[in-house]
Amino acid sequence: MAEISFTNVSKTYAGGKAAALKDFNLKITDGEFMVLVGPSGCGKTTALRMIAGLEDISSGELKIDDTVANDLSPRDRDIAMVFQSYALYPHLSVADNIAFGLKVRGAKPDVIADKVRETAALLELTEFLDRKPSRLSGGQRQRVAMGRALVRSPNAFLMDEPLSNLDARLRGQMRAEISRLQRMTAVTTVYVTHDQVEAMTMGHRVAVMNKGTLQQLDTPRALYDQPLNMFVAGFIGSPPINFLEGRLVTHDNGPAVAIGEFLLPLAQQGERAARRIDQRVAIGIRPEHLKLSDNAGMPGTISARASFVEDLGADLLVHMDDKGTAASGAVVMDDERDMMKSAPRLKALVDGSHRVRRDDRVTF
Ligand code: ATP
Numbered sequence: 001m002a003e004i005s006f007t008n009v010s011k012t013y014a015g016g017k018a019a020a021l022k023d024f025n026l027k028i029t030d031g032e033f034m035v036l037v038g039p040s041g042c043g044k045t046t047a048l049r050m051i052a053g054l055e056d057i058s059s060g061e062l063k064i065d066d067t068v069a070n071d072l073s074p075r076d077r078d079i080a081m082v083f084q085s086y087a088l089y090p091h092l093s094v095a096d097n098i099a100f101g102l103k104v105r106g107a108k109p110d111v112i113a114d115k116v117r118e119t120a121a122l123l124e125l126t127e128f129l130d131r132k133p134s135r136l137s138g139g140q141r142q143r144v145a146m147g148r149a150l151v152r153s154p155n156a157f158l159m160d161e162p163l164s165n166l167d168a169r170l171r172g173q174m175r176a177e178i179s180r181l182q183r184m185t186a187v188t189t190v191y192v193t194h195d196q197v198e199a200m201t202m203g204h205r206v207a208v209m210n211k212g213t214l215q216q217l218d219t220p221r222a223l224y225d226q227p228l229n230m231f232v233a234g235f236i237g238s239p240p241i242n243f244l245e246g247r248l249v250t251h252d253n254g255p256a257v258a259i260g261e262f263l264l265p266l267a268q269q270g271e272r273a274a275r276r277i278d279q280r281v282a283i284g285i286r287p288e289h290l291k292l293s294d295n296a297g298m299p300g301t302i303s304a305r306a307s308f309v310e311d312l313g314a315d316l317l318v319h320m321d322d323k324g325t326a327a328s329g330a331v332v333m334d335d336e337r338d339m340m341k342s343a344p345r346l347k348a349l350v351d352g353s354h355r356v357r358r359d360d361r362v363t364f
Contacts, residue, residue, distance in 0.1 A: 002065050002155040002188050004028040004051055009060035011046050011212075020046045022212040024060070033179070035203030037193055038235070043212040044192040049156050051190060052081050080149035081158040084165060086141045088133040088148075095120070095129040097363075098147040099145050104120040105152075119151045122181065139170040146181070155160065156188040162200065175201055196236055200224070208232050210339040232286045239317060242346050243289075246283045248276050257283055287317070290348035290364040292356075303363045304346060309356050320346040 005028070011021040021043045027052045028034045036044040049055035050062055053074035063076060063264055080101075088097050095116050102112045123143040123356045142162060149157055162178070165172045179202050184187050193199055199206045206224065208215045210232075216228045220236075222231035227233035233241050246259040248266075257264045264283075269288040281300045293301050304320035348364055356362055 001027055003030045004065075004156060004190070005063045006047070006050075007061045007063070009050065009057055009062060010041070011050070011055065011058045013262045019058075019212050021050075024214060026207055026214060026217065028188060028190060030121055031188055032158065033182045033189045033202060033204045035191045035193060035199045035206045036209060037196060037199035037206055038201075038209035038215075041196060041211075042209040043058075043280075044194075044209055045160055048081075048160055048192050049154070049191060051077075052158055053077050066347055078152075079158060080154035080159070082145050082149050082153055082158075082162045084161045086133075086145035088141060088144055090133055092131050093112055093132060094125060094136070094144050094147075097133065097144050098125075098151050101148060101152050112134050119147045119355070122184070123147050123177075124148070136168075138175060142166065142170075143177070146178070149182070152186065154187065154192065157182075158159050158192045159189065161193055161195075162191075163193075164195075166177055167353050168183065173197075178202065196238060198237065208235060210235075229282075230282060230284065237286055239287050239349060241284045241286050244283045244285065244346070246281050248279050250277055257281065259283060259302065285348040287347045290350070292348075292350050292354055293363045296361075296363040301363050303361060306356055306360045306362050307345065309358055311352065314352050315349050316352055316354060316356055318348045318350060318362060320362070322349070 005027045006024050009021055010019055010025045012019045024043070024047065026047075029116060036047060038044055038242065042092075046055055050057055051064075051069075053069070054259070055071060057070050064072070069077060070233055092100070098116050099112050102115060106113075106331050116129070117126075120129055123146060125140065125143055128140060128144075133144065136144065142165075145162070159178070159216075166174060175198060189200060199208075200223075203220060204219060206220055207217045209229050216223060216232045219225075222230060223236045227236060229292055230243065234243070238293060244259050246257040249256055249258045249263070251258075251263055254265055254267075255277065256263050256274070258264075262314075276310075281326060290302075294302050295301055306318050307321050308319040310317040310319070352355065
């Protein structure tokens with residue numbers, strides 16, 4: 001097992017316009033399940049391939065345990081990678097696919113047989129050992145791909161969107177399965193995904209990336225509760241957070257944020273807010289934190305017309321007419337102002353037992 005650390009690592013591809021990774025710093029501890037998450041092109045796969053030794057590092061230092069690994073050949077790293085396409089050998093049985101890595105390393109036949117049996121049992125593949133991959137379901141193929149990685153007892157597992165080819169039900173099952181295996185084996189695991197549900201449910205810690213930089217590294221809960229910037233706030237959470245434009249004001253001798261008529265006292269961030277009275281700010285409110293209210297017009301409520309209601313069964317997703325507009329002022333960064341402009345209309349996620357119809361005036 002291994003600790004993996006990036007120190008000021010950058011990568012520019014030949015012919016690439018912008019750096020794929022910029023001054024990237026990340027320390028993955030021994031036995032940790034680390035998720036790298038971010039939109040397409042943010043540099044996740046580049047970081048993962050660097051750990052595997054499949055990508056040159058333009059500058060900075062990658063360490064695996066105490067060894068500088070920048071120039072270490074892939075085979076000297078003893079790291080196993082599971083790809084999005086399972087890369088199974090179609091002409092080999094499940095057992096031979098799992099055994100492949102051990103055979104090429106010259107392991108003894110009885111050791112191989114034991115290891116294959118153990119791994120198949122762990123992955124519940126025992127009854128399929130004689131089958132060819134073409135006669136397996138997507139989930140079973142995925143487990144064989146995992147088995148090929150697991151059987152070697154590597155220093156670390158690297159997984160690049162391993163569930164993206166599966167349907168929603170299987171993805172859910174495999175999420176739990178991979179988490180269980182990682183807990184049992186305690187092998188350092190780096191898992192790349194653009195799916196925030198996978199990030200939230202699987203990672204001990206999650207590194208949120210954008211444009212080649214690390215935006216925030218934290219536990220899933222902390223990313224949800226205390227995002228450091230609008231990018232993280234907008235990326236983590238489903239349906240996505242609402243962004244509104246507001247202004248800091250004084251109310252009842254304390255700072256509050258005003259969004260039109262709506263006043264929200266700021267108990268927690270009082271001191272910071274008190275220094276910025278009158279500034280315009282971006283406000284993030286998660287759709288699930290808006291609660292329906294009968295008190296239209298009362299302080300602490302916000303009213304809007306429902307333009308569209310999606311019945312999700314357990315919940316209703318109510319889309320409102322109002323839209324957060326671009327904020328200006330010191331608190332909102334340039335990038336974030338763009339996010340405000342593209343912010344969709346306000347949404348609320350309310351209990352499915354409520355009756356809300358299109359065109360209703362709703363108070364939250
Ligand atoms: P995705 O989720 O789409 O796989 P990613 O976050 O894994 O994206 P990377 O594959 O690491 O992103 O790519 C980061 C950036 O580097 C992108 O802008 C991409 O276009 C660029 N890039 C990746 N590979 C190469 C390459 N071989 N040559 C040139 N540019 C590349």
